[in-house]
Amino acid sequence: MNFNNFVQRRKIYYSISGIIIALGILAMIYSYFTVGQVFRLGVDFVGGTRFEVQFSTPVTEADLRQIFVENGINNPSVVTLRGQGVENGWQIRVPYLSPEETQTLQDSMEALSPLVPNTLLITTMSPAVGREVTRSAFVAVAVAALIILFYIMIMFRQVPHPFRYGLCAVIAMCHDLLVILGFVSLMSAILGWELDALFLTAVLTVVGFSLQDTIVVFDRIRENLGKPKNRRLSFEDIVNMSVGDVFKRSVITQLSAMFVMVSILLFGGDPIKAFIAVLFVGLLSGTYSSLFTATPLLVTWEEKVNPSHAG
Amino acid sequence: MNKKFVDLFWLAIIVIILAVSLWIVQDANHPIRRGLDLQGGLQVLLEADVPADHDVTLEQMTTARQIIDQRVNALGVTEPVVQVEGERRILVELPGLDNPQDAIGLIQETALLEFIDSGSQPLEEGMCVVTSENTAPSPCQIVRGEVGAEDSFIEAPFFETVMTGAALKTAVPERTDFGEYFVDFTLQPDQADFFAEYTRTHQGQFLTIVLDKEVISSPRINSEIDGGQGTVTGQFTAEEAEKLALQLRFGSLPVPLRIESTRQVGATLGTQSVQASIEAGAIGVLMVLLFMVAYYRLFGVMADLALGFYMLLNFAVYQGVPVTLTLPAITGFLLSTGMAVDANVLVFERIKEEIKRGTALKPAIDTGFSLAWVSIRDSNVATLVICGVLWLFGRSFGASSVQGFALTLSIGVLISMFTAVVVTRTLVRLIIGGSAKYIETKKWLLGA
Numbered sequence: 001m002n003f004n005n006f007v008q009r010r011k012i013y014y015s016i017s018g019i020i021i022a023l024g025i026l027a028m029i030y031s032y033f034t035v036g037q038v039f040r041l042g043v044d045f046v047g048g049t050r051f052e053v054q055f056s057t058p059v060t061e062a063d064l065r066q067i068f069v070e071n072g073i074n075n076p077s078v079v080t081l082r083g084q085g086v087e088n089g090w091q092i093r094v095p096y097l098s099p100e101e102t103q104t105l106q107d108s109m110e111a112l113s114p115l116v117p118n119t120l121l122i123t124t125m126s127p128a129v130g131r132e133v134t135r136s137a138f139v140a141v142a143v144a145a146l147i148i149l150f151y152i153m154i155m156f157r158q159v160p161h162p163f164r165y166g167l168c169a170v171i172a173m174c175h176d177l178l179v180i181l182g183f184v185s186l187m188s189a190i191l192g193w194e195l196d197a198l199f200l201t202a203v204l205t206v207v208g209f210s211l212q213d214t215i216v217v218f219d220r221i222r223e224n225l226g227k228p229k230n231r232r233l234s235f236e237d238i239v240n241m242s243v244g245d246v247f248k249r250s251v252i253t254q255l256s257a258m259f260v261m262v263s264i265l266l267f268g269g270d271p272i273k274a275f276i277a278v279l280f281v282g283l284l285s286g287t288y289s290s291l292f293t294a295t296p297l298l299v300t301w302e303e304k305v306n307p308s309h310a311g
Numbered sequence: 312m313n314k315k316f317v318d319l320f321w322l323a324i325i326v327i328i329l330a331v332s333l334w335i336v337q338d339a340n341h342p343i344r345r346g347l348d349l350q351g352g353l354q355v356l357l358e359a360d361v362p363a364d365h366d367v368t369l370e371q372m373t374t375a376r377q378i379i380d381q382r383v384n385a386l387g388v389t390e391p392v393v394q395v396e397g398e399r400r401i402l403v404e405l406p407g408l409d410n411p412q413d414a415i416g417l418i419q420e421t422a423l424l425e426f427i428d429s430g431s432q433p434l435e436e437g438m439c440v441v442t443s444e445n446t447a448p449s450p451c452q453i454v455r456g457e458v459g460a461e462d463s464f465i466e467a468p469f470f471e472t473v474m475t476g477a478a479l480k481t482a483v484p485e486r487t488d489f490g491e492y493f494v495d496f497t498l499q500p501d502q503a504d505f506f507a508e509y510t511r512t513h514q515g516q517f518l519t520i521v522l523d524k525e526v527i528s529s530p531r532i533n534s535e536i537d538g539g540q541g542t543v544t545g546q547f548t549a550e551e552a553e554k555l556a557l558q559l560r561f562g563s564l565p566v567p568l569r570i571e572s573t574r575q576v577g578a579t580l581g582t583q584s585v586q587a588s589i590e591a592g593a594i595g596v597l598m599v600l601l602f603m604v605a606y607y608r609l610f611g612v613m614a615d616l617a618l619g620f621y622m623l624l625n626f627a628v629y630q631g632v633p634v635t636l637t638l639p640a641i642t643g644f645l646l647s648t649g650m651a652v653d654a655n656v657l658v659f660e661r662i663k664e665e666i667k668r669g670t671a672l673k674p675a676i677d678t679g680f681s682l683a684w685v686s687i688r689d690s691n692v693a694t695l696v697i698c699g700v701l702w703l704f705g706r707s708f709g710a711s712s713v714q715g716f717a718l719t720l721s722i723g724v725l726i727s728m729f730t731a732v733v734v735t736r737t738l739v740r741l742i743i744g745g746s747a748k749y750i751e752t753k754k755w756l757l758g759a
Binding site for chain 1 (some may be wrong): 351356358383412414415416554570571572573574575576578579585586587588590591592594595596598599602606637638639642643646649650653656657660664682686689690691692693694696697700701704712713716720
């Protein structure tokens, strides 16, 4: 593979990113007008009570709704659960309930049709804690971004413009966040996915992976910049050379991650498939963004500031 | 010669660590703890139910934690977790619980307040008793370590329960005109008649108040208590009266607690689905190991040995610390495994580059490791820094799942820096470097 003209084709890479992110934003807009939210936030983030029950005999949605209406909950969100080994499974989401109210509803459902033992899943979260989780998630991602910026600036202090490296890594990270948010929004519109606390773990994993990838490329650029024999080369050439050096490693590492994730997607348990799917998309985006977003951006920046040096 | 000595030195250390990890892992007494999402159970997050501008002291939270801990211990759940989260929250985790509603009641119920019939004798404050309300051993004995081994168990004195704290409606500290403090209480309307009857027939006897089977006050019944209203008098200071009133009202918890969040996971759900995922993950890891051998040949074999060592070491640390495995924690482990693989890939690609340039195998190995080290160090330290941020913020998430992720990820990264660099390097140098002359004639062994 020839990388001599790698960054020269950066407009293509930016366009690909742009199209994917734009599709994601379209999905968010579509979701906003159909569901009322850019993606469905689970009770972990907005508070409320969620039941996941499996009945031993089939029940109708109307009967199930009736139970909640009788207990003063007028508009429960009721969906069927599907998956391996799940029969007569339902998910019901209602506003925050006290443990006593939860128990009453559980008893009423038991009376409708016996629940399969040990398969009940109930999550309740007060709106206050839900809001706090949402806020903490935002703050954690923001603080992580800031720290990455400073960390890279310190690690790259010997090369000119360390700030650029830090900022480009953070932009790559935001790129990946936008990609997975768009993906989740799309899936939430099509399949009714909800963001739960596990999603947060997926986001953090993607951020970690993406950062690792970006630092490996940047490290190579730093190394090549420091070699005396490269002194006559333009920045663009050095970047091309560095991408060529690390490309194989990126592909192999990505492939290793794919082995594990595809295997879980194919053979794993249903509850975490959505989580793994988000990871899958996120890690792909992470590798893409370090090679095709963060790195070319360094060159774009260099040329915007210093047009005369352009190759 | 000197270099060889260094390699052998590291090999010795690796063998020792390997032996220690094997010894820890085979110890069946300390299996790796599984979180609620993996084995089912109940998680409850409690928050101090006081206005936001009221201070809650750490001491109050710690006391509340201890009291809840005693109560959940009485449930007979294995390895319950009760911990203070942040400034005004307590997280309770009860793995494998089958009747969560009882547990929620028990945790939230402030404390078991009982009025016992101690006949004609007043009981000493702080004494442990057993009552007819339930036959559980006295929690105050458990706290003092008097109930531990079955044979050393000394049965606390038994008394008949007259009524429980549920019969009380209110309790407030009051002060007489003479500066004496007492506690005024009101009973639930349906208990008034019973209590009037009881006090009429037991005048002059002692009605001892016990909280979680520990005597807190032993007042004498001076007269029939009519109309559901009465007082407890004694030589109380202002603080004591205040405390007694509070205990009567809220039980022994120093602050009232309300439930902020509960998570109830059916045992089957936890085990079944996750079992499948773990097996699938193992298949995936196996494929990675095979891929490494297929692609990097002899180097891949070394990397796989180092990866096997890496996993063993991780499990040993999980058992030793101990680390509770949840889905996020397993994800953290898988991510760090990915980084361990990546570190090996970085090194081997460098070595292959060097070989391609015409460098001899032995110096190529050394250059490869030293050049790749910079990237490995930079990216892994960045991950560790992020883990630090997550650990700090994970505290305020209420649920400790993000902390679990940060914990296994950072343990994994630290271990992988050791295994992917030191272990792989030692193996590669000793085995591949040691027979470099032979291997250089068989390029296919290196995949180069």
